[in-house]
Amino acid sequence: LSQAYRRLPMHPLWQIRQVVTVGEERHVDRCNNFGNRAGGKLWCTFMSLVLWIAINIKAILDLLGYVDDTFSWEFLGKVLFYPPYGQYYPTKQALLLMLWDEIGLPHEKPKQEYTPNLTIIGFDVDPALMRVTMPYESKLQLVNAIREFCKARGRRHSLREWQRLAGWINWSFNAFLLLRPGLANVYLKMSGKSHPNAPIHLNKAVVDDLAWIADHLESSDGIYMMKALMWDCEDADLHLLTDAATSAGLAFWSPARAEGFQAHRP
Structure with missing residues (x-):
């Protein structure tokens, strides 16, 4: 979709709270924005309705959504021509684009991807291997960030830096589920602290856990869904x-x- 949050107009009484001052001029932001605490909930409520229409009214089945990303699967060779973009798309994708046109929801051609392997919310999804993993460059950036964090001069970081790294690592757990215990000591160190610039010292437990996460991220190639489902006690x-x-x-x-x-x- 195009511009996501910004496609939702806000109530006039709320627009008063979104006045931006530039010099001596005041500009009213009339749309939903990322700075609004409820912005995500508003968008997801709207998009949930759109997906409900797609599935229950238009019979476009097996749709999945994450914020403004909608994805699904289609049989190889089952395509439909979409005139506005002048090309063929998987049938479900073309039908969804037609629905968006019908309700006036803008979208952009470069965002309409279809390949055997897709990158969805930053993760590489391979249906043939039934695998979800991080792209190599993204994983390398995270591993390097973790190791640099552990080598900090003075062995301390601000609470904001701790939160930033913890959030980044936590996001990677979508593909590396078994690494979750590695953040326990990180959360313990941040517990009870609220000043974003307050320094927090690293200790051995945190450094060891973060090194453990980095090593396993580096050597792991993601989660294989079929293998994950087939574990048994004997294994x-x-x-x-x-x-x-x-x-x-x-x-x-x-x-x-x-x-x-x-x-x-x-």
């Missing part, structure tokens, strides 16, 4: 018992190795 290398409590955090016990591990609640 496990190690059996763990676990429990969680709001006061004590999360703990694991390995009967075979007579070892226990505990992570405090952030």
Whole structure:
């Protein structure tokens, strides 16, 4: 879609809160914008209705949406000509474009992609391999950022920098689910702090966990959905018992190795 959030007009009484002053002139922003805390919810509510129409009224099945990205699958060779762009598209994609035209929702030709492998919200999706992973360059940037963070001069960063890195790493967990425990100590260090520029010192636990995440990101090639669904107890290398409590955090016990591990609640 074209411009996403900006396609939603705001109520006149709300537009008063979106006055931008440039020099001696005041300009009224009449549209939804990214700076509005409710902007995302407003857009997703609208887009959910559009997708409901597509699925239930137009019978365009198996549509998935993320903010302003809509994606699906189609059988090879099943295409439909879309006159405004002068080319063939997978049938579902062409029908969706026609729906957007019908309701007056603008879109742009460069954004209408269709290939055997798609990059969806920053992740490479390969239906043939049933794999989701990060593009190589994106993964390399994240790995380098983690390692630079751990080598900080004075071994400290502002809360804003901690939050930025934690959010970036957390986003990667869409494709690297098993690395989630690696952020436990990061969240513990940020817990209770609110000043964005306040320095927070690195400790050994955080550095070790972040190094563990970086090493595994570097060596992993993503998640294979079929393999992830086919795990069985007999395939496990190690059996763990676990429990969680709001006061004590999360703990694991390995009967075979007579070892226990505990992570405090952030």
